Amino acid sequence: MGNIFDILVVNPMTNILLLIYDLLFHNYVLAILVLTIIIRLVTLPLTLKQQVSSMKMAAMQPQIKAIQEKYKNEPQKLSEEMRKVGFNPLGGCLPLLIQFPILIGLYNAITRTLAVTPLSLLELGKHIYGFLPNLSSLVPVDSMFLGFIDLGQPDKLYVIPILVVATTYFSTKLTTPASTDAQTKQTNQMMSMMMPVMFGFFMLSAPAGLGIYWIVSNLIGIGQYFIMKPRLDLAKAEHAASVASSSGSSSSTSVSKPSTPKARIPPPRSKVKPSSSAKIGKPGSDIK
């Protein structure tokens, strides 16, 4: 399994990272920056999908709670009703799970190309493509950043760990949808505190180059959030309208027919036009 993952994900990324490093004047930080941007762009549709889905799931919480309460003794019916309201618990998980190996691959490619130990340089030697002979002349990569931070060493000045904590905090805070459910809210709060602390603590003993990747990745994530925010707001507004209108149309069970009146959703007030490719905000679309 490890070998397959290496062949399909880590090895191509390792070689691409070295190629970019070669093209960008042997500047390793620039190479990380460019490869991270490429990967974030490639996975953008998945990120978008996951964020919209998370937001929808969070907005659905009161509705879901009501269904759970109502059908707590009828598992079959509960399942049916959940399906009817468009509840898809994996909708938020799957895109993230698909991105996870890609991010792990990038992490491994950075660790491998930094080759901070002789052992890791030896491992790198096994994975450089033979048909790209110039790549071997690039190693070991120049790991100095700004002349005083060795990307292959833990950052003794703590600049990188502090930036990792700060960017992880803001990234987590921004991308975690607000929830009305107390328990979810508590989990979110805990996560938004724990994640940055854990990553920061990890960075105290990890090579600074990994921290650069995390910081860049977080900053891109934050940027993506602000670019996508109007679309997310749009989707949120549509969803709220959908719920409101379905509540109004059904007196018996407000949650039983939420998807039928989609045609009656009022046009979104946001000035941002929904993207047809992303299929977000398009009235009647069924985003999961």
Added chain:
Amino acid sequence: MKSITRCTHHTVRAILASAAGILLLSACGGGEVPPSAFPGITVDGSSAYLASNTIVYKLDVQSAVENWRFPTIPDTANPRGPFSGQPIKFGDTIVVGGSTGANGAYDKHLYGITEASGQEAWRFTPPGDKGREFVDGAVTDGKLIYAPNGDGNLYAIDPAQKENNQPKLIWTFNTTNRLWGKPLLVDGTLYQGALDHKLYAIEAATGKELWRFEASSAPIAAQPTLKDGVLYVGAFDSNFYAVNAKDGSLKWKTVVDGWVWTGASVTSDAVYFGDVRGKLYALDLATGQRNWTYETRDTIKAQPVISGTTMVVVSVDTNVYAFDLKDIRKDATGKVDFNNTKWQNITIGRRMYSTPAIVGDAILIPIFDGDIKVWMLDVNTGSRKNQFPLPPPATPAPGK
């Protein structure tokens, strides 16, 4: 269903957090530090000196009994190691270098350990704040110690003279990238491969550069081998070079399949070495043409060792292979059948990166990971003779 509702992105975040936690714990957890440095072994008379992860051991070769270890107890306030490369004997001290830990942090000291007691006699720290790891140990001519460092400098030090409470630095030879292989010292000349793609010849007494060879477009991490005035060394550009030791001119070069990090072993008519893709090569000494190749399943990092007509090769594929150099049967393409070895000890089961030491009819093989640090095999049959540490004494059965 309620539990499923929790599985939105929170679950994945929890997975990510757990993964970070595991990484964290693996970095900070107790127990023995996972190996990151290549072990090294040297035999001197009846004693063997082994640098293995964070400890240097002195062993009795015959009994595999430990005489001492350095440091005696781990000192968390003043951590030493990991150690790597072959220790060397200099007077009444054993000299070994600090290397790089798994997280990239390194011990940048060269240690002199009193041979009789295992206590630290001295330590040398490269001047300034640029010093890094001593990956492959040092060499000596009995007067000075020559130690290549990851900071790109080759240091010549004299432990007999002290300066700032450490061995006196006699000269420094500077290159532009890391020195991860040790030099070859012959007749007052040091031949040093560097990760700056060059092979240097340096006068040992003065540190003066005699010549440099720059045919390679990739790092040289292997220790060169000298035979009849010709240096043999491989590089990361997947070339193996024969260079005239007198002036650094190229005699021949041969393309191989992978990076070469092993030192080579030479007989009267052939040169033997491995590559990172696991292939073992026998090249004609005069022309560089391939005599034969043999494929192991993983990297060959250790120099092949020859005893009589038997050549022993250890591989990261966890196997030990022995070849009878007088009786190599190859096919028309020069490939030796996988089963055509004198013997294979396929049960070591642990990675081996380091050059073994041969003592009489025994071969001592440093093991990279696992509880057993050294396996001692019979060089003629491959059977196991001993191990270090020794196995725990058998517990007598109850009632006996």
